[in-house]
Amino acid sequence: MKELLYVYLFERIKEQIHMGVFQPGDMLPSEKDLSNQYQMSRITVRKSLSLLEQEGYTYSAPGKGYFIKEPVSNKYILDYEELSSHDGHQFQGKLVEVTIDYPTVRVMKELRISEDHYVVSIQRVLFTGDTPVAFDVKYMPYAKGIPLVEHEIKYATFPELAAKKASLFAIKRELNVKASIADENLAFKLNSSVGKPILTVGQKFFLETNHVLGWGETHYLSEYFELNGKWSFG
Amino acid sequence: MKELLYVYLFERIKEQIHMGVFQPGDMLPSEKDLSNQYQMSRITVRKSLSLLEQEGYTYSAPGKGYFIKEPVSNKYILDYEELSSHDGHQFQGKLVEVTIDYPTVRVMKELRISEDHYVVSIQRVLFTGDTPVAFDVKYMPYAKGIPLVEHEIKYATFPELAAKKASLFAIKRELNVKASIADENLAFKLNSSVGKPILTVGQKFFLETNHVLGWGETHYLSEYFELNGKWSFG
DNA sequence: TAGTGGTCTAGACCACTGG
DNA sequence: CAGTGGTCTAGACCACTAC
Numbered sequence: 001m002k003e004l005l006y007v008y009l010f011e012r013i014k015e016q017i018h019m020g021v022f023q024p025g026d027m028l029p030s031e032k033d034l035s036n037q038y039q040m041s042r043i044t045v046r047k048s049l050s051l052l053e054q055e056g057y058t059y060s061a062p063g064k065g066y067f068i069k070e071p072v073s074n075k076y077i078l079d080y081e082e083l084s085s086h087d088g089h090q091f092q093g094k095l096v097e098v099t100i101d102y103p104t105v106r107v108m109k110e111l112r113i114s115e116d117h118y119v120v121s122i123q124r125v126l127f128t129g130d131t132p133v134a135f136d137v138k139y140m141p142y143a144k145g146i147p148l149v150e151h152e153i154k155y156a157t158f159p160e161l162a163a164k165k166a167s168l169f170a171i172k173r174e175l176n177v178k179a180s181i182a183d184e185n186l187a188f189k190l191n192s193s194v195g196k197p198i199l200t201v202g203q204k205f206f207l208e209t210n211h212v213l214g215w216g217e218t219h220y221l222s223e224y225f226e227l228n229g230k231w232s233f234g
Numbered sequence: 235m236k237e238l239l240y241v242y243l244f245e246r247i248k249e250q251i252h253m254g255v256f257q258p259g260d261m262l263p264s265e266k267d268l269s270n271q272y273q274m275s276r277i278t279v280r281k282s283l284s285l286l287e288q289e290g291y292t293y294s295a296p297g298k299g300y301f302i303k304e305p306v307s308n309k310y311i312l313d314y315e316e317l318s319s320h321d322g323h324q325f326q327g328k329l330v331e332v333t334i335d336y337p338t339v340r341v342m343k344e345l346r347i348s349e350d351h352y353v354v355s356i357q358r359v360l361f362t363g364d365t366p367v368a369f370d371v372k373y374m375p376y377a378k379g380i381p382l383v384e385h386e387i388k389y390a391t392f393p394e395l396a397a398k399k400a401s402l403f404a405i406k407r408e409l410n411v412k413a414s415i416a417d418e419n420l421a422f423k424l425n426s427s428v429g430k431p432i433l434t435v436g437q438k439f440f441l442e443t444n445h446v447l448g449w450g451e452t453h454y455l456s457e458y459f460e461l462n463g464k465w466s467f468g
Numbered sequence: 469t470a471g472t473g474g475t476c477t478a479g480a481c482c483a484c485t486g487g
Numbered sequence: 488c489a490g491t492g493g494t495c496t497a498g499a500c501c502a503c504t505a506c
Contacts, residue, residue, distance in 0.1 A: 004494070018404050030472060041496050046473085054288070057403070062473050063503035071402040074315040076409045078463055081308040168305040169291070170252050175310045175463030179413035179433035179456035195429055199413035222413035229312055229409030238475070264491060275477050280492085296492050297484035472504075478497095485491075 005040050009048035012038075017057055017068060028058065028066040076229030080175060080201065082136060082158060082218045083126065086228045091126035091133055096189070098122050100142055107139050110204065110215040118142035122161075125189060126218070132190045133224040138216035158216060159205060171213065176202035177227065180219075190221055197222040239274050243282035246272075251291055251302060262292065262300040310463030314409060314435065316370060316392060316452045317360065320462045325360035325367055330423070332356050334376055341373050344438065344449040352376035356395075359423060360452070366424045367458040372450035392450060393439060405447065410436035411461065414453075424455055431456040 003011075016022050029037065034045045049066055052058045056073065060066045083091050103111065103119040111119065120142050126134040138158060159168060182196040199220045205213040237245075250256050263271065268279045283300055286292045290307065294300045317325050337345065337353040345353065354376050360368040372392060393402060416430040433454045439447040 006494080018401055020401050024402075032472085043497090044495060047494090049473095060473065061504090063471085063505080065472060071405075074313055076312040076314060076407070078310040078312050078409075079308055080310060080463075167252055167254050168258075171305075173310070173465035175312075175465075176460060177411055177433070177463070178460040179431040179454075181415060181429070181431045195415070197413040197415045197431060199411070220413075226410060226412040229314075229411070231407035231409075240475080266491085277478090278476060281475090283492095294492065295485085297486080297490085299491060469506085470504105471506105473502090475499100475501075477499075480494100480496075482494075483492090485489105487488085 006044050006047040006051070009034065009038055009040065009045065010051045013048065013052060014055075014057065022068050024068045024070045026068045027064070028068070030065055076231060078175070078227060078229045080203075080227065082201070082203065082216075085128075085224070086226060089128065091128060093124045093126055093136070096123040096125055103139070107215070111139060111141055111212045112210065113141050113212075128224065131224070132192070132221075134218050134220040135186055135189050136216065136218045138214060140214040141212070158203060158214060161214065170207055171205050172207065174204045174206075176204075178202075179222075182219075182221075186219055190219075192221055199225055199227075201227075240278050240281040240285070243268065243272055243274065243279065244285045247282065247286060248289075248291065256302050258302050258304045260302045261298070262302070264299055310465060312409070312461060312463045314437075314461065316435070316437065316450075319362075319367075319458070320460060323362065325362060327358045327360055327370070330357040330359055337373070341449070345373060345375055345446045346444065347375050347446075362458065365458070366426070366455075368452050368454040369420055369423050370450065370452045372448060374448040375446070392437060392448060395448065404441055405439050406441070408438045408440075410438075412436075413456075416453075416455075420453055424453075426455060433459055433461075435461075 013022070013028070022028065028034075028049075031042050031045050031049070034048075035042045038045070049058065049060070052066075053060065056071075057069060058066050059069055083093060085091065099121045100118055101121065102115060103113060103117065107119055107121075108115060113119070118141075120140045122138045122140075124136045125132050126136055138161070140161065159171060178200050180198045180200055182190065182192055182194055182198050184194055186192075186198065187194045187196065199222050200217055201220070202215070202217045204215045207213065247256070247262070256262065262268075262283075265276050265279050265283070268282075269276045272279070283292065283294070286300075287294065290305075291303060292300050293303055317327060319325065333355045334352055335355065336349060337347060337351065341353055341355075342349060347353070352375075354374045356372045358370045359366050360370055372395070374395065393405060393407075412434050414432045414434055416424065416426055416428055416432050418428055420426075420432065421428045421430065433456050434451055435454070436449070436451045438449045441447065
């Protein structure tokens with residue numbers, strides 16, 4: 001197993017950071033020094049240093065040098081898709097209702113539309129086997145091209161639904177997580193009882209222009225669902 | 235405002251991806267072709283292409299070429315710190331109790347220690363002004379160097395507490411979010427009532443070796459707290 | 469002024485892919 | 488085999504920083 005030059009230098013410096021040889025705030029040796037010390041070209045040294053920067057260990061200050069970052073970052077990566085549980089298990093979706101109507105105040109606000117703009121609403125119950133796990137509502141400004149045929153809705157993911165027009169690359173998202181308890185309506189739909197803890201996950205899809213393509217909430221019975229985040233630097 | 239060469243090419247290609255000129259699965263022109271077409275060196279072209287790759291638009295297949303990725307990714311970035319609300323407001327921590335004792339079964343499992351290993355437990359209530367917002371418990375395997383003086387505990391963040399020994403760079407984290415309802419104990423501590431919705435956020439700190447430095451849960455009254463995630467490619 | 473990182477160039481060799 | 492991306496080199500010029 002032969003190691004690449006730039007990976008080698010990257011590992012050496014990372015090692016020294018982990019061991020505390022370089023502390024947050026410290027300056028690394030200059031590109032020129034490293035290039036002499038490790039007998040490699042400046043370009044190769046720069047590749048190593050840019051790797052360190054990518055991984056969140058350092059930053060560079062032009063005209064000064066490279067510095068070790070403060071490692072305190074509270075960022076986590078959450079992998080969320082409304083039809084999958086945290087262990088990758090897929091939920092079955094069953095359509096409850098699809099309507100086209102004027103928006104409520106809440107929906108107007110979330111979709112950033114006016115009261116005279118039609119809204120498509122899709123309601124589903126998600127199952128694991130025969131057990132109802134979550135209730136899901138999505139709202140989209142009504143527009144031509146949105147599929148309203150049952151089998152299309154059933155298997156389409158939210159981004160696909162919301163993005164019949166725009167390229168998927170141009171879509172941005174926001175996520176919101178909160179806790180609540182089941183009211184009568186929700187308890188009925190999920191065949192559960194009033195007062196049960198509910199984890200509500202909201203998703204919004206929109207373009208750079210702030211044009212909102214869709215907004216929805218999924219209300220999970222907490223006993224069947226939780227979210228997990230992985231640590232991420234930087 | 236003068237634009238850098240490699241940024242220029244990066245933007246041009248990104249544009250074409252957004253507009254659908256290049257679709258997922260398509261192959262980009264080769265480095266050589268781009269280098270001819272845009273009249274810049276291969277190295278500069280490579281810099282642009284590596285930017286695209288970093289941002290999640292493309293991947294490269296050695297010996298073949300660069301390809302457009304499927305944009306479907308369900309990853310969000312969550313910024314979470316137990317003492318801050320989602321709008322950046324800081325909570326005040328008030329110490330309730332600090333104990334050193336043998337672990338419960340649950341704590342044994344989370345900290346991956348045996349029943350004869352002492353555990354430090356720190357309990358706090360978090361306030362906004364005079365309003366109790368959350369109840370917070372942290373567990374750490376007892377070891378010399380862990381501060382047990384009140385003022386140290388009060389102002390230290392969890393990673394700092396857990397990492398008196400290890401370098402902060404070496405610490406990994408996991409996050410867990412679930413919903414529950416307030417039991418009598420929690421309701422009493424938060425001056426609230428039984429049955430209120432609670433958002434519980436668990437955090438675990440550990441090393442590469444799987445040695446667990448600390449585990450804790452923060453139980454938020456849902457009316458005062460929610461989590462927000464930002465979309466991330468990749 | 470001397471030193472630093474940031475950009476850009478031309479050119480070489482390699483391993484891999486596909487026909 | 489020709490074409491592709493991956494690695495590495497030497498060298499040039501610039502803008503910025505610090506003294």
